[in-house]
Structures are given as C-alpha cells and as structure tokens.
Amino acid sequence: MGEWDPITLAAIATRTAILFGFLFIAIRLTGKRQFGEMNTHDLLLIVVMCNAVQNGMTRQSPHLSVALVSAGTLLIIGLVLGLLTGRSESRERELFGEPTVLIENGGVVRRHLREQRVTECELMAAVRGRGLADANQVRLAVLEVNGTISVVPREPPGS
Numbered sequence: 001m002g003e004w005d006p007i008t009l010a011a012i013a014t015r016t017a018i019l020f021g022f023l024f025i026a027i028r029l030t031g032k033r034q035f036g037e038m039n040t041h042d043l044l045l046i047v048v049m050c051n052a053v054q055n056g057m058t059r060q061s062p063h064l065s066v067a068l069v070s071a072g073t074l075l076i077i078g079l080v081l082g083l084l085t086g087r088s089e090s091r092e093r094e095l096f097g098e099p100t101v102l103i104e105n106g107g108v109v110r111r112h113l114r115e116q117r118v119t120e121c122e123l124m125a126a127v128r129g130r131g132l133a134d135a136n137q138v139r140l141a142v143l144e145v146n147g148t149i150s151v152v153p154r155e156p157p158g159s
Contacts, residue, residue, distance in 0.1 A: 015064050016057040022068055023053065026075045045078045102149065103127075103141035116143050126151055 049071050056067020085092035100112050102123055113120065126149035127138055135141075140152040 012057060015067075018064060019053045019057055019067055019071070023049070023071055026072065042078075045074060049074045097145050099145060099150075100143045101140065102143055103135050103138045103151075105140075106136040106138060106154065108135050112143075118143060118149075123149065 052070035052074060053067040056064050056070075100116050101109055102112055102116075102118065103109065108120070108123070112118075113123065123141065124135070127133075127135060127141065130151040130153060132138060132151070132153055137154055138151055139154040140150075142150045144150055
C-alpha cells in the first residue's frame with residue numbers, strides 16, 4: 001500500500017490525539033490556565049514542546065513514548081521554574097525581567113520606550129484602549145513582563 005494508506009493516517013490521528021490529551025492534562029495540572037498572560041518562559045516552553053511532539057504525531061519517530069517523555073520533561077522543567085520563581089521575587093525579576101514605566105504623571109519616558117523597543121504608536125494605542133485621548137491623562141503606563149501595557153488614568157480634577 002502507499003505511504004498515506006488509511007491505516008497510516010489512522011495511526012497518525014491516534015498518535016496526535018494521545019499527545020494532545022497528554023499535553024492538555026499536563027498543562028492543566030501545572031496550573032497554566034490563561035494563555036493571554038504568558039511570559040517569555042511560557043511562550044518558549046510551548047514552542048519547544050511543539051517541536052518535541054511533532055515527530056511523535058507523524059511517522060518521523062516510530063516511538064510515541066519519545067514524544068511523551070520529551071513533552072513531560074519540558075513540562076516538569078516549566079513547573080520547577082515556576083516553583084523557583086514563585087518563591088523569590090528577585091529570582092523572578094532576574095529570569096523574566098521586570099515591569100518598565102513608560103508614562104509617569106503624563107510624561108512619556110522616551111528612554112524606556114527606546115530600551116524596550118516600544119513605539120509611541122503602540123503606547124498611544126494602549127492609552128486610547130483605556131478611553132483616554134493622550135498621555136497627559138495618564139498617571140502611569142507600564143510595560144508588563146508579559147508584553148502588555150497597563151494604563152492607570154489620572155484622577156479627574158476635583159475628585
């Protein structure tokens with residue numbers, strides 16, 4: 001039979017389903033529930049894990065166990081890093097960085113924009129996303145470790 005006969009395709013589908021189930025359960029057990037708030041470590045873990053399991057889903061590696069062990073090892077590494085950084089703020093800052101102030105009391109900190117390679121257009125989009133017209137209306141804007149920009153508006157006069 002040919003390279004893509006129904007039995008081969010069924011085997012690939014089965015291996016893919018097994019790996020998906022394993023990764024789904026493992027990621028839920030490690031506590032990562034919101035991928036919208038990933039940091040660099042989380043993204044790197046996912047990219048490397050994708051590569052580790054890719055061959056196990058197709059016929060590149062005949063052993064599904066290789067992909068399961070690779071993915072499991074990566075998840076354990078991620079869990080250990082999470083435990084290490086969760087107990088030490090200084091270690092977390094060393095590994096993942098720290099938030100950077102981009103606007104303080106209406107003034108844009110241009111040096112921080114350059115250092116973090118954030119354009120003024122990106123910054124102002126975040127400001128507008130909070131319903132504010134310009135930087136003068138911002139008490140604090142911070143580039144968070146996960147890449148999002150948090151914006152705290154100034155209190156309106158007289159409040």
